[in-house]
Amino acid sequence: MERIPILRMGSFLLVTIQVDMHDQLAMTLQDDLTSAIAKFEARGVLIDISSLEIVDSFIGRMLANIAAMSRILDAHTVLVGMQPAVAITLVELGMSLPGVRTALNVESGMELLHALSESPEETEADGAAEN
C-alpha cells in the first residue's frame, strides 16, 4: 500500500508531502502520524507542503486533525511551505486552518518547533506541561 514516509529527527517527526494525494492516502498519513507521535514520544511534527499544488477541504481537515491530535498527545505541529496561491484559495474556500501553526519554510519551522517544545506552555491552563 502506498504511504507517505515519516522521518524521525531526534524528538521531531518530519513529513514532506510530494504527491497529489488521493483521499485514502491522506487518511493513512493522519493515522500513521498520530501513531508515530505516540510510539516515538515525539515533541513536534513538521509537515512540508511546499510541493502541494492545492489544499482542498479534505486535505485541510486532515491537516487540522493532525494538529489537534498531536496537541492532545503533547506534541506541536508546524505546517511549512504553503504556496501563496494555495493560501489565497484556502481562505476563499472558507478554511483558515485555525489552530494550525505555520512557518514559511523548513528552517523557520524547525526554529518554531524548538521554541515551542522548549518553552513552558503559555496558553494551557492545566500547567502540566513538561519543560
Add this chain to the structure above:
Amino acid sequence: MAPQKTETLPIKTASDIVAARQAVRLWAAEMKFSLVDQTKIVTATSELARNTVQHGGGGHMVMSIVESGIHQGLHLVFEDKGPGIADVEAAMRDGFTTAGGMGLGLSGSKRLMSQFTIETKVGEGTRVAVTRWK
C-alpha cells in the same frame, strides 16, 4: 456559446478525483489562467468531484472551453444519478455537512468560480455546472 473543445471523465473513485484535478490543471494552464486562478479552479474541481463520488455514488465530469464575446472560460459539469439533494439551500450553506466533512464543498466551490449553477432532483441525481472566465 458552442464549446471549442470538450472531454468527459468518469468520476467514480478517489483516484478519479485525482485524475480530474490533473486534467483540469492541464487545461487551465494551457488556457493561460494565472497560477492563483488555476489553483482555485483545481480546488473547486476537487470539491465537486468528491461530492460526485461521496454523495452521488459516482458520475462523470464534462470539461469544455467556452467563449463569450472576447472572453474564454473553462466550463465544468459534474453529473451523477445519485439520491439528489433534498434541501439545496441548506446544502449551499457553509458548514452544512452530511458526510462528516467541513461542509465547504458546494459553498466554497461557488466562491472559487465565476459562475455556479446546481440542478438536483431527489431520486434522480445532481448536476453542478461551474465556469471560470479569464
